[in-house]
Amino acid sequence: MEKKSKLQILTNGFIKxxxxxxxxxxxxxxxxxxxxxxNGIGMGxxxxxxxxxxxxxxxxxxxxxxxxxxxxxxxxxxxxFVTIVQLVISAFFPSLNDSLxxxxxxxxxxxxxxxxxxxxxxxxxxxxxxxxxxxxxxxYTIALTLMGCIRELLGNGTLFGVTVTANVIxxxxxxxxxxxxxxxxxxxxxxxxxxxxxxxxEKQQNKCLGCPGSAFCSEKEEGGEQ
Amino acid sequence: xxxxxxxxxxxxxxxxxxxKFLGICPFLGVSKKLDNAMGMSIAVIIVMVLATAVTxxxxxxxxxxxxxxxxxxxxxxxxxxxxxxxxxIILKKYIPSLHKALGIYLPLIxxxxxxxxxxxxxxxEGYTFVxxxxxxxxxxVGFMLAMFLFAGVRxxxxxxxxxxSFKGVASTLVAAAILSLSFMGFSGMIDAIxx
Amino acid sequence: MSIKxxxxxxxxxxxxxxxxxxxxIMRDVxxxxxxxxxxxxxxxxxxxxxxxxxxxxxxxxFEWAVRRIMHRDSSTIKDWSAAVTGMIxxxxxxxxxxxxxAIVGCFVAIVIVKQLFGGLGQNFANPAIVARIALxxxxxxxxxxxxxxxxxxxAILNASPDAITGPTPLAxxxxxxxxxxxxxxFLGFINGSMGEISAAALIIGGLYLVFRxxxxxxxxxxYMATVAxxxxxxxxxxxxxxxxxxxxxxxxxxxTDYVTSPITTAGKIIFGIxxxxxxxxxxxxxxxxxxxxxxxxxxxILTPHIDNWTKTKLNGVEKGGKK
Numbered sequence: 179m180e181k182k183s184k185l186q187i188l189t190n191g192f193i194k195x196x197x198x199x200x201x202x203x204x205x206x207x208x209x210x211x212x213x214x215x216x217n218g219i220g221m222g223x224x225x226x227x228x229x230x231x232x233x234x235x236x237x238x239x240x241x242x243x244x245x246x247x248x249x250x251x252x253x254x255x256x257x258x259f260v261t262i263v264q265l266v267i268s269a270f271f272p273s274l275n276d277s278l279x280x281x282x283x284x285x286x287x288x289x290x291x292x293x294x295x296x297x298x299x300x301x302x303x304x305x306x307x308x309x310x311x312x313x314x315x316x317x318y319t320i321a322l323t324l325m326g327c328i329r330e331l332l333g334n335g336t337l338f339g340v341t342v343t344a345n346v347i348x349x350x351x352x353x354x355x356x357x358x359x360x361x362x363x364x365x366x367x368x369x370x371x372x373x374x375x376x377x378x379x380e381k382q383q384n385k386c387l388g389c390p391g392s393a394f395c396s397e398k399e400e401g402g403e404q
Numbered sequence: 405x406x407x408x409x410x411x412x413x414x415x416x417x418x419x420x421x422x423x424k425f426l427g428i429c430p431f432l433g434v435s436k437k438l439d440n441a442m443g444m445s446i447a448v449i450i451v452m453v454l455a456t457a458v459t460x461x462x463x464x465x466x467x468x469x470x471x472x473x474x475x476x477x478x479x480x481x482x483x484x485x486x487x488x489x490x491x492x493i494i495l496k497k498y499i500p501s502l503h504k505a506l507g508i509y510l511p512l513i514x515x516x517x518x519x520x521x522x523x524x525x526x527x528x529e530g531y532t533f534v535x536x537x538x539x540x541x542x543x544x545v546g547f548m549l550a551m552f553l554f555a556g557v558r559x560x561x562x563x564x565x566x567x568x569s570f571k572g573v574a575s576t577l578v579a580a581a582i583l584s585l586s587f588m589g590f591s592g593m594i595d596a597i598x599x
Numbered sequence: 600m601s602i603k604x605x606x607x608x609x610x611x612x613x614x615x616x617x618x619x620x621x622x623x624i625m626r627d628v629x630x631x632x633x634x635x636x637x638x639x640x641x642x643x644x645x646x647x648x649x650x651x652x653x654x655x656x657x658x659x660x661f662e663w664a665v666r667r668i669m670h671r672d673s674s675t676i677k678d679w680s681a682a683v684t685g686m687i688x689x690x691x692x693x694x695x696x697x698x699x700x701a702i703v704g705c706f707v708a709i710v711i712v713k714q715l716f717g718g719l720g721q722n723f724a725n726p727a728i729v730a731r732i733a734l735x736x737x738x739x740x741x742x743x744x745x746x747x748x749x750x751x752x753x754a755i756l757n758a759s760p761d762a763i764t765g766p767t768p769l770a771x772x773x774x775x776x777x778x779x780x781x782x783x784x785f786l787g788f789i790n791g792s793m794g795e796i797s798a799a800a801l802i803i804g805g806l807y808l809v810f811r812x813x814x815x816x817x818x819x820x821x822y823m824a825t826v827a828x829x830x831x832x833x834x835x836x837x838x839x840x841x842x843x844x845x846x847x848x849x850x851x852x853x854x855t856d857y858v859t860s861p862i863t864t865a866g867k868i869i870f871g872i873x874x875x876x877x878x879x880x881x882x883x884x885x886x887x888x889x890x891x892x893x894x895x896x897x898x899x900i901l902t903p904h905i906d907n908w909t910k911t912k913l914n915g916v917e918k919g920g921k922k
Contacts, residue, residue, distance in 0.1 A: 202573050205432065206517050210425035249514075250485055257478040265474060280524050283477040287517045289429060350703070352737035356423055357585040361711070364577030368569040556903035557723050565717040567669045578715055582724050585732055586900055589877070589893025592886025 188309045191317035198321035199370045203289040207281045208322060209359040215338050218326035220274045222319025224267065224282060228259045229291050229318075230311035235259075236299040237307035243300075252295045253286065260285045290318060321366075329353045329362050407538055409598040410531075414542025417594050420518050421550040422584040427518030431550060432576055434509075436558055441551040447509040449544030451491065452522050455484050456540040459523040460533055480523050488514045518547060554583055621719070625679030627813045631804035632686055632852065638787050638797040643694040647793050651689040653698050657705035658685030665714045680719050684708050684726050687852055690794025691731040691845065691892070693745050700738055704730040724899045725859045728849075731892050743770075745790045767791045768843040769888045784842035795848040798841065805851035814855040817867035818874075822850040825875025833883055845891035846878060853892075859899040866902075866909035873898045 182190070195201060198208050204225075211217040235255050236243070243251045264282050268275045275282070285291065294314055299307040330336055333353030335344025343349070352358050420426045427448070434444045459480050467473050492510045495503035513519055522543045526536035557579050566575050639647040662681035666673040675681075688704055708726035716722045735742045745767055768789050771778045779789050787797025795801070808814045826846055827837035841847065854860060854874055861870050874894045881890025898905075 202432075203429075205428040206425050209428060250482070253481055253485060254478065257481050261474060261477050264477065280521055280528065283480075283524050284426075284517045284521055286477055286481050287515045287520050289515065292515060348697075348700070348738055348741060350737035351739065352585075352733055355588070355736065356425070357581040357588070357733070357736075359425065360577050360581035360584055364570075364574045364581065367572075367577065368567075368574040371569040371571075371574060552904075553900050556907075557900055560723045560903040561716055561721065564721040567671075567715060567717075570715050575715060578711065579723065582712065582729055582896075583900060585729065585736070586724075586893060586896040588732070588736055589881050589885060589887065589890060589897065593880065593884040596884040596886075 184306070184309055187306055188313040191310065191313035191315070192320065193317070193370075195314075196317040196321055196370070197290045197293075197314050198318055198325075199367055200374075201290075201293075202367065203293055204318070205363070207284065207288065208325065209356075209363055211278060211281055212322055212325035212329055212359060212362070213333070213354045214277070214330045215323055215326035216274075217277055218322035218324070219319060220267075220271070221278055221281065222315070222322045224263045224278070225285060225288065225290065225318050226312065226315025228256060228263055228285055229294060229315045230308055231259045232256045232291055233294055233299040233307040233311035234304055236295045237302060237304045240300045248300065249292070249296075252292060256291050256295070257286045290314065325362055325366060328366075329358055333358055406598070407535070409594060410535055410538045411542035411545070412597075413594045414539050415546040415549060416587070416590045417592075418543075419546040419550055419587055420521070420543045421547055422580075422587045424521075426521040427516055427547055430512060430516060431547075431554065432573065432580070434512075435551055435554045436562070438552070438555040438559065441555040442548070443506055444509045444512070445544070445548035445551045447506045447513055448516065448518065448547050449541065450506075451484075451488060451510070451513045451516075452519055452540040452544040453537060454491070455487055455519055455523050456526055456536050458483055458487060460526060460536045463527050464533075476524070476527070481520055484519055484523070485514045518543070550583070554580065557583060621678040621680060624813050625683045627808060627811050628683050628852065629679065629686060631807045631813075632683075632690065632794070634800040634803045635690065635794045635797055635848075636686075638800040639690075639694070639793045642787065642796065643793060647694050650692060650694060650696065650698070650701060650793060651686055654689035654692075654701050654705055655682045655685035657702045658682060658688070658709050661705055661709040662714070665710050666718070669714070671718075675719060678719065681709055684713070687727040687794075687848075688730050690848055690852075691727060691792050692734070693742060693791075694793045695744060696734075696738075696741055700734060700741060703737075704734045707733045720858050722858060723902070724896055725853050725856045728853055728892050728896050728899070732896060735887070735892070745770075767888070768839065769882065772839075772843070773888050778839065781836070781838045781842070784839055789843075791843075792845065792848075795845050798847045801847040801851055805847075808851070808855075814851070815864065815867060817864050818854045818860060818871040819850040821868045821871025822846070822854055822874045822878075823871075825872045826878060829875060829879040833879065840879070840882070844882075844889040849878075849891040849895050850874070854895050854898070859902060861902055861905045861909060863906075863909045866905045869905050869909070870898050870902065873901065 191197060193200075197203055198205075207221055211221045232252070232255050236252055239251075239255075260283060263285070267278070267282060294310060298310045302310070327337060330338075331342060333349055333351055333355075335347065335349035336342055350358075353362065414420070418424060421428065421431045430444055430448070435441045462479060462483060463473070463476060467475055467479065488510050492503070492507060495507060495510075522540050526539055529539070531539055558576070561575070561579060564575070570578070636647070636651060658681040659676050663673045663676050666675060685705055685708075688708055689701065692701055692704065708730035712724055712726040712729045713719065713722045768778050768784060768791070778784075783789060785798050787800060789796050805814070805819060809816050823841055823846065826840055830837040830840040850871070854871065861867050874891075877894030877897050878890040881887060881893055885893075887893070
């Protein structure tokens with residue numbers, strides 16, 4: 179990872195290690211908020227901001243934070259930035275606030291952010307961490323917006339609220355509902371698998387990689403086999 | 405009657421996993437084996453109820469009167485993290501058998517968005533203390549129900565001969581889509597029964 | 600993998616008893632569906648035949664195309680299973696449904712529910728059921744538009760002046776309007792999804808399947824008995840509840856799908872009772888007037904657990920499959 183150029187670090191999150199479609203972390207808001215393209219942008223930018231700030235902060239403090247209590251420390255840092263985002267959105271974008279709802283505070287427990295803190299920011303320099311945060315944030319925004327576009331177009335016949343096909347083809351409302359979310363997500367991951375010729379599936383096997391509890395998770399899953 | 409309604413609505417119509425998309429990570433990650441799925445679910449139910457029992461009073465008696473409601477997110481997540489740690493320590497010390505069964509799931513739960521989600525949603529919905537506890541319990545049971553059903557489905561489709569691109573998470577998500585589709589049949593049911 | 604071999608792997612039970620392959624079974628199912636098809640052509644006219652043909656062709660095409668795309672043996676269309684799925688799906692649709700929506704339904708059934716999970720025998724939910732629900736929820740308006748075509752108008756107008764708008768008996772019941780009498784219900788002088796209107800025609804098909812030992816009567820009987828008992832409990836007419844909506848079609852042709860229903864007789868009875876309970880609960884309390892398809896899907900999902908509880912030999916198969 180150290181060998182990578184700055185540009186590689188930045189673009190890593192776009193496709194190659196896209197947090198949603200390749201690493202498959204932070205799934206809850208992805209599924210819940212991708213009903214509309216605009217939600218994807220709003221949520222994506224919120225995550226981008228929190229991720230970049232927390233990456234910078236944690237990277238800067240990596241020598242100060244004791245290893246044993248690092249996870250709680252990360253959570254505090256992340257929660258602080260999430261609170262800022264929460265206040266800004268509710269002050270300036272009340273309608274976005276309504277549609278994102280509980281998922282804004284839930285950015286705190288979004289595995290992407292903790293995952294990047296744990297996997298990247300506490301090992302790399304401040305600038306690299308910032309670039310990683312921006313790249314991952316953009317990757318997240320792209321994935322969420324793309325999913326939002328697909329579901330909004332098929333399920334509502336609109337794109338960013340503008341009527342596109344709704345008058346011509348009866349929209350299939352189920353795409354904006356829960357089953358449509360799971361299905362779109364599954365199909366998009368499959369498409370990424372296809373494009374990358376299955377290289378990314380390796381990463382999905384230990385998909386909780388970003389999650390601090392992943393060690394327990396996979397251990398138990400394998401232990402359960404007897 | 406309204407108490408039962410809250411619980412049943414949380415279990416079925418507003419199922420956390422299948423309708424609200426909270427707790428998807430463990431839903432996808434720990435549902436391969438029924439035993440694990442059940443252990444995880446029990447741990448989630450316990451933590452959800454206890455976390456609500458702690459966070460609701462904090463919000464209503466501490467944060468709101470002091471006018472620092474915006475600290476909710478920060479305080480809640482810390483409380484939940486501390487609570488999970490405490491539960492783990494207590495279990496380890498006094499009920500080691502239970503700790504052996506559930507201990508492994510507890511660290512996962514801190515970052516389970518369903519737990520923080522239920523605490524925040526209880527406040528947002530304006531539930532009273534008792535209603536909040538019931539809602540949390542119902543949500544936990546709803547999580548368990550989804551895990552139970554999905555564990556069955558996954559045991560059935562585990563050895564399937566999937567198309568290359570759909571191996572792994574992709575096919576699991578498509579299966580989850582079908583599961584959530586089946587739950588749509590319950591829509592409106594709780595309201596109809598309880599009026 | 601040859602077709603026969605694949606079937607032996609996934610659902611051993613019927614093939615051990617029956618030295619027939621999938622194609623023979625599926626052809627029997629097609630034959631069993633003919634009386635109901637004939638009846639709906641008589642009632643709804645040419646459009647019923649068109650819808651069935653489109654669904655069958657689209658399903659077979661999707662089966663062939665998707666297996667081609669996945670570089671798999673696309674000769675599975677010869678086992679008739681896709682054709683049967685298409686036919687059953689058509690039976691589940693209102694006769695006036697725009698054809699492209701029916702084709703979307705076939706896509707859901709064949710591509711998403713069946714082939715994405717590896718093809719015949721590996722789907723955990725009945726393809727036609729999922730497609731029906733997906734269309735039902737997705738195109739709620741069109742799927743509830745029961746147009747009056749062909750002989751329909753004449754047959755219904757004699758029975759009840761209300762029926763010119765073409766609501767189904769269950770919708771009439773929900774509105775508290777006068778419903779067709781039991782003879783009309785049983786014979787099929789009612790409106791509804793294309794193939795499910797005539798209980799009599801479906802039962803003839805069901806008896807043929809039982810006679811040919813293609814299906815065991817355990818699921819249909821326990822399903823129908825549960826519906827009847829619960830109807831009595833709720834103070835409803837059991838014959839009406841049995842003949843209305845998708846219960847007959849579901850109980851005989853969809854709940855009995857080998858792949859998605861339990862293997863042992865005990866399991867089948869549990870499955871049937873569960874279907875009946877969910878059907879009546881959704882009919883009585885749910886937002887949707889008809890619950891048969893949701894009920895069967897829910898029980899499809901519970902099937903692995905039921906198989907586990909009823910201790911079938913599936914466990915051995917599972918272990919063998921793992922290594």
